[in-house]
Amino acid sequence: MCDHFSSRTFRLSNSLRPDRVIRFGLTRGVTAAAMMLLLSAVLFFSTEALPGDAAGVVAGADATESERAEIRKRLGLDEPAVARYVTWLGDALTGDLGRSSAAGRPVAEVLASRFGNSVVLVGLAVAGIAVLATTFGLVAGLRAGRLGDRLLSSMTVTLIALPEFLLATGLVVALAHQGGMFPAVSIFPPGDSPWQHPDMLVLPVTGLVLGGLGVATRLVRAAVVSVAESPAIEQARLDGESGVRLAWSYVLPAAAAPGIQGLAVMAAGLLGGSLVVETLFNYPGVGSELARAVTYRDAAMVQGLGLALAGSALLILFVGDLLAGLLNVRSRPASWRRAERGAP
Numbered sequence: 001m002c003d004h005f006s007s008r009t010f011r012l013s014n015s016l017r018p019d020r021v022i023r024f025g026l027t028r029g030v031t032a033a034a035m036m037l038l039l040s041a042v043l044f045f046s047t048e049a050l051p052g053d054a055a056g057v058v059a060g061a062d063a064t065e066s067e068r069a070e071i072r073k074r075l076g077l078d079e080p081a082v083a084r085y086v087t088w089l090g091d092a093l094t095g096d097l098g099r100s101s102a103a104g105r106p107v108a109e110v111l112a113s114r115f116g117n118s119v120v121l122v123g124l125a126v127a128g129i130a131v132l133a134t135t136f137g138l139v140a141g142l143r144a145g146r147l148g149d150r151l152l153s154s155m156t157v158t159l160i161a162l163p164e165f166l167l168a169t170g171l172v173v174a175l176a177h178q179g180g181m182f183p184a185v186s187i188f189p190p191g192d193s194p195w196q197h198p199d200m201l202v203l204p205v206t207g208l209v210l211g212g213l214g215v216a217t218r219l220v221r222a223a224v225v226s227v228a229e230s231p232a233i234e235q236a237r238l239d240g241e242s243g244v245r246l247a248w249s250y251v252l253p254a255a256a257a258p259g260i261q262g263l264a265v266m267a268a269g270l271l272g273g274s275l276v277v278e279t280l281f282n283y284p285g286v287g288s289e290l291a292r293a294v295t296y297r298d299a300a301m302v303q304g305l306g307l308a309l310a311g312s313a314l315l316i317l318f319v320g321d322l323l324a325g326l327l328n329v330r331s332r333p334a335s336w337r338r339a340e341r342g343a344p
Contacts, residue, residue, distance in 0.1 A: 097304030107304035118285035125208035137220025159214030264320020
């Protein structure tokens, strides 16, 4: 047995060699860059395929066709779509995301004023989901098939089935209109930080937590069930380990890698999918600004914000994969570590 673990130790330490870590990072980085290029093309041309354009919004309903044509020329909309895509992508690589036709401001300026608000909202939601999903997932996974597992599974299935807007609306009705505990909208003065208005963060953060908790709990539960059936955990149980010590010292470290990947996917999804919650609560984030840009056919704003959200999501997934790869090597059950040292 010790020989088996010694060879395993060699393979694990070998996989942590700097050249392998660098190769892993470069491979993921190249893949993310290729996906970013593909997403930028899909985003640009799908926006171009929509009926109408920003010239019609700027000109107004009473404008003549010649006036619309003049505005299209001024905005560069009379050029071929492929040429405009190449120009737009080149500008985006330098940080120039274009100019909003509806707001009359650079898209990068709008993004800078809104992105931090969305990061605060999503960051708090991910932290809440991480704590609750880890707790519920551990309880359910270590008691698979028992009453606690069935109750938690019913709760998670219900949360997954309920639409996000319905959960958020229920929070507004119960805690804002009826209870009067928190404000129903999250509108604060421009330039203020969300941290200056913590009461306005409660409902949108809770809405995002409830929207993502079901899936995250199921992911953690599946990882815990898989780990709990491994030989190392069975050996730990035979050694007399149980309860909190078994969960904390053996199961949780072994399940950390898939848990990190699940949370990364969840964070990326929340960052791009907070549009419903931000719009419902009038929260000044990227999601609500994106919804407004779609309403006004502001192609530059839609493309710029969409590209920023896609890039942020890919970055989160890249970091999640990198951390999971390292944790998968470093976070081994304590029984493995004892065996590696030659302890009985």
